[in-house]
Amino acid sequence: MSHYDVIVLGGGPGGYIAAERLGHAKKNVLLIEAGSLGGTCLNVGCIPTKALLNAAKTYEHAIHGKQLGVNAVDVSVDWAQMQKWKAQTVSTLVGGVGAAEKKAGVTVINGYGTFDGPGKVTVDATSYTADHVILATGSVPVMPPIPGTANNPAVVDSTGMLSVAEIPGKLTVIGGGVIGLEFASLFAMLGSEVTVIEMLPEIAPFMDADIAAQLRKALDGVTFQLNSKVTAIDGGTVNFTAADGSEQSVDSDVVLMAVGRRPAVQGWGAESSGLEFSGKGIVVDDRMRTNLPNVWAVGDVTGRSLLAHAAYRMGEIAVANILDDQAFRRGELMRWNAIPWAVYANPESAGIGHTEASAKAAGLNAKSVTVPGYMSGRFVAENGVKAPGAAKLVYDADSLQVLGLTVLGSYASEMIWGACVVLETELSVNDLRQIVLPHPTVSELIREAAWAVNA
Template structure:
């Protein structure tokens, strides 16, 4: 079958690229070996956020007395929470399947493998196109440690999301996004949670000032953290790790490996197409083009920014390039959120990154405890931190606290338009809202 564009993978990058290409007159074959929607919909963003909502409601119930609601009794049915999570995923998956049934799109079920630079085999057929987008995503990463192959004890995020029963005690290895989100969810669900992390601080993409405060807030909720700790072995209901030269062991019923994800390139037969790749993914230029003309790689598989929305925007950028369009998508401005409790978010440079790069910056902070809406909500734990360069242009924003992702999204949009702190300070913000903290930071920077 000859077509204009082949897309391998139907995650957020693949299905949005297919829809955009078909809407603009291209004939698209999109190949998927499993469920449409990719990791994000089926084993990542969406199911974890469904559980995060369950956890949030439980946390609100636990604090209900502060709002004058006494003598409340409830029980938690994990099976029903899992059923709800599956229902959310199923509804969204049906939506993606409908999108991929649109005119101009052919959904192919099967394992894709390159035959040559312009031919892909899947489902027993050959598909040929001048342009091919690889959007196969990623798989959970595992550490090469003793006992890692003990399937009864060592779980990935995939298995945790598919679980029908909760372990009583969980040791999470890794304090990145996956580890921190699960730590909060499982803690709210009543599990005893321990987190072991090799680095000095959690969530390295976050400004360390914000990350430390977030970790301390989660620690107060009952999650135990062991930072600067290297896991050595798992087995017999224990995790053993080295912490600053001292061997420590914790008991657990389950070990959740949350040390990141690795690009999914196995089985693609990239060698047949001559596509260069390595342990960190398929190598691309800033236009997402591989070393082979006409072959692109987007999303987790190129290892650039492992975020669902990054995959989406990369896919749209590639399709626009194929169509010969000049678009205004800025992939250098990529906001990110961590749906812990409280949640956190960031965009642009952190103060740590500025110091490492030798970039002069000014910073400003606003605390939730001084914000009227936060006090009224009972959400006083949190902080917004904004950065500007010497000219006053906003270059970063990092925050933790209720709805911090929404606050950072506002700043992200303004960074895309090279907005200065003075310009933001002059923009009227509704009172009372949490977003007044964004304006407050801008006012501080404008006065500096």
């Protein structure tokens, strides 16, 4: 029986970053992954969708470049080549993860691991022990029990949508969250007739409602059915109860089920190990400790934040506390309020911290300001005055501390990191005003928002 300092169960973002960090700290580490290294994000999530979205945006720019003086001729989409580009991208990055683990001295086993209790893991009938175990089993798509869903070849989850044989003429997306919006935007840009059916009053419930409304209106080629509930699926026909109570239907070549993901807490030993968990995920504290001694959990399986970058940080938090029991005194704790999100549709949107509604619900004396995209010179130069774009700043009316920021428009996902620093260091509106940003950049919208505060 082989013994390790740490066994990591799951090779997604949280698991592989934890293994790599521990390896560089000279720990003897075993990383177990049943599929390909990189998990959902790298293989069938974040990375392949961004490869396809960038290709679609390139096509979109080409066919709409006339106003900029760029006249493209015979522009077309080669779906097979897009799929090839996606596969090459994923293969390259998966190989990179493997190389990084090897460089760090991590032992990697490709197999299905089961957790047998503190310090014990089995892979294909072979038992391994360790001083610590990190659980990073990820999440799986939610497939609600809608009549007509099971064994319906027209219905796919996000993994299946990435590999459809051809661009669908008609696509219906069930769910207006991040996954649904990105796929809706992708295929609308490629010419599909797209309908999104969302049960809530507005898309993207994590987003400020007014910015979400702007994003919805900006998604050209997408029809939205809000406050609507899918009742049944018959082949490619999706039946739903519309907002006015009427029974309606939409015909589709493909139906994407994009109602979210759930932590993968079943089938690998959680049930019989004494681990505290629920359908919402494994229970962890801010140091990523579970209820079992020397057993840690990171990433989607915790249910705390189903985002790859959150998983990275959770993995690093667990590692810091494994290496040093006093790490929390240095601030090595998970700060759940400082995790950004991004939606890579066209246009992009990103945000961090409180929305105006969530801040008020938390009892804060919150106020907000919103500035339009055309207040950035670069934004206008590249998109025009009428293009959708905005930055909304939420702040505490008493202390002027910045509570949250939402950005809509080009480069949103690349500029939001600055707001992460603002929230992590608890800067005020006045602090933000003193930061010098390069000109001309779209990021200047954040500074414009700070100066729009009447204080």
